[in-house]
Structures are given as structure tokens and as C-alpha cells.
Amino acid sequence: MSVPLQEGFYWGRWHTPAPGTADGGECCSGEGAEWEVHRVVCTRVRPLELMAFVLGVEKLQPLDCFEWGVRVSNPYVREAV
Numbered sequence: 001m002s003v004p005l006q007e008g009f010y011w012g013r014w015h016t017p018a019p020g021t022a023d024g025g026e027c028c029s030g031e032g033a034e035w036e037v038h039r040v041v042c043t044r045v046r047p048l049e050l051m052a053f054v055l056g057v058e059k060l061q062p063l064d065c066f067e068w069g070v071r072v073s074n075p076y077v078r079e080a081v
Contacts, residue, residue, distance in 0.1 A: 001068045001069055001070060002068065003063045003064065003066075003068055004040045004050060004063060004068060004071070005050075006040075006050075007040055007041055007042050007050065008039075008040055008071050008072075008074075009037050009038070009039055009040070009071065009072045009073070009074060010037070010038055010040055010052075010068055010069060010070065010071050010072065011035050011036070011037060011038075011068070011069030011070055011072060012035070012036065012037075012038045012052065012066040012067065012068050012069060013033040013034065013035055013036075013066060013067040013069075014028050014033050014036070014038070014052075014054055014061065014065060014066050015028065015033050015065065015066065015067060016028065016065040017057075017061070017065065018059060018060075018061050018062055018065055020059060021057060021058075021059050021061070022057075022058050022059060028054075033067075035069060036055070037072055038052045038053060038054060038066070039052065039053045040052050040063070041053070041060070043060065050063055051063065052065075052066060
């Protein structure tokens with residue numbers, strides 16, 4: 001899948017830590033990274049800039065540091081049964 005074009009939650013594999021990542025990307029396991037759900041947020045409107053949260057990592061990461069999968073519904077909202 002291509003890079004996300006809007007905010008939301010997406011499956012992704014974090015393969016490259018951004019420069020200045022505090023832990024040096026210790027959580028980043030390169031090409032063998034596991035698929036996890038990441039939250040993509042807008043950090044600037046003009047020009048549009050989207051970044052992704054990585055659980056346990058302080059710095060937001062650029063989208064090109066990931067391999068992206070499909071969008072998922074909000075994992076924090078429980079749907080009625």
C-alpha cells in the first residue's frame with residue numbers, strides 16, 4: 001500500500017528511525033519489523049505534513065520510515081454489538 005494521505009490508524013512496519021530519535025531507534029527492528037497499528041496525525045496543514053506515532057518512542061516519525069498496510073478503524077472506540 002502507498003503512504004497514508006489522511007489522519008487515522010494504519011497497519012505499518014517501522015523500518016528506519018528518524019534522525020534525532022532519542023533511543024536511536026532501539027525499538028525499530030529494520031526489515032524484520034513486525035506489523036503494528038500506528039496513529040497518523042497532521043502536524044502541519046500548508047504544506048500538508050503527516051507523521052506517525054510509534055508506541056514507546058517520544059519523537060513522531062516521518063511516514064517514509066514505514067512500510068504501510070491498510071487503514072483500520074479507531075482501535076479506541078468500541079463498536080456496538
